Amino acid sequence: MPVMPTILALDFDGVVCDGLIEYFQTAWRTYCQIWSPADTTPPEGLAEQFYRLRPVIETGWEMPVLLRSLLLNTPEDEILENWQAIAQQYITADQLNPGEIANSVDRVRDEWIASDPEDWLAQHRFYPGIIPLLQRVLSSPIYWVIVTTKEGRFVHQLLQQQGIDLPTTQIYGKEVKRPKAQTLRALYEQFSRQTNQPVSIWFVEDRLKTLQAIQKQPDLSYVKLYLADWGYNTAKERAIADQDPQIWLLSLKEVEQEFLVFS
Numbered sequence: 001m002p003v004m005p006t007i008l009a010l011d012f013d014g015v016v017c018d019g020l021i022e023y024f025q026t027a028w029r030t031y032c033q034i035w036s037p038a039d040t041t042p043p044e045g046l047a048e049q050f051y052r053l054r055p056v057i058e059t060g061w062e063m064p065v066l067l068r069s070l071l072l073n074t075p076e077d078e079i080l081e082n083w084q085a086i087a088q089q090y091i092t093a094d095q096l097n098p099g100e101i102a103n104s105v106d107r108v109r110d111e112w113i114a115s116d117p118e119d120w121l122a123q124h125r126f127y128p129g130i131i132p133l134l135q136r137v138l139s140s141p142i143y144w145v146i147v148t149t150k151e152g153r154f155v156h157q158l159l160q161q162q163g164i165d166l167p168t169t170q171i172y173g174k175e176v177k178r179p180k181a182q183t184l185r186a187l188y189e190q191f192s193r194q195t196n197q198p199v200s201i202w203f204v205e206d207r208l209k210t211l212q213a214i215q216k217q218p219d220l221s222y223v224k225l226y227l228a229d230w231g232y233n234t235a236k237e238r239a240i241a242d243q244d245p246q247i248w249l250l251s252l253k254e255v256e257q258e259f260l261v262f263s
Helices: 020-035 046-056 062-071 076-093 098-115 117-122 130-138 152-161 180-195 208-215 235-242 252-257
Strands: 007-010 143-147 201-205 223-228 247-250
Touching: 007 180, 020 046, 020 062, 020 098, 046 062, 046 076, 062 076, 062 098, 098 117, 098 152, 117 152, 130 143, 130 252, 143 152, 143 180, 180 201, 180 208, 201 208, 208 223, 208 235, 208 247, 223 235, 235 247
Parallel strands: 007 143, 007 201, 201 223, 223 247
Antiparallel strands: none
């Protein structure tokens, strides 16, 4: 049997769950509340543009701002190359606050869930092979956690819908208000104290920047880093990861056939 981790840490959006349809609809509803367009039907092709550019978004407040930039005809290649500066430019121009936009996004999502939970849940797809992977891990000695910038309560609801009852104590969402690297460090320290044994962590993430930030911290060398090639990343980012000896590029085929297969 191959060596297995003590802890398997998974990002959620772009690794476990594909929420692009829900993202766009939540972003559009929030956009309409903030900018009050004359026509509340999204223009043709806007959703497809949003899907292509989803890799630039780091936190939820950026979603409606991305729509704003597209509707003001910012070229896609400029957004891919310089999104953070562009996003800041638009919120400054409209005198907006990221925290307030984030609250609006969460409020829109909460209202949607409250009014039609089945419809909200139906906008999400789980990537092929992921639910079987989680079921395998649940019946193994591996401790697994979700480490995400999404609200933990949303993660819990979506997993429950798939029959995966992960305790909320194993979901580290936006509400923990700390970088993912810090969460991984805390998990390592907790398990080291409890077991007095060597602890290893495998972390699967779809954002190359997040993995690179962890990579730069020498005390996190016990974390094995995987980039999910099916997630919200670009061909350029996948090529960079593929050339990096400290980052493993992981495919869904490997998840289904080789990754944590117990026999």
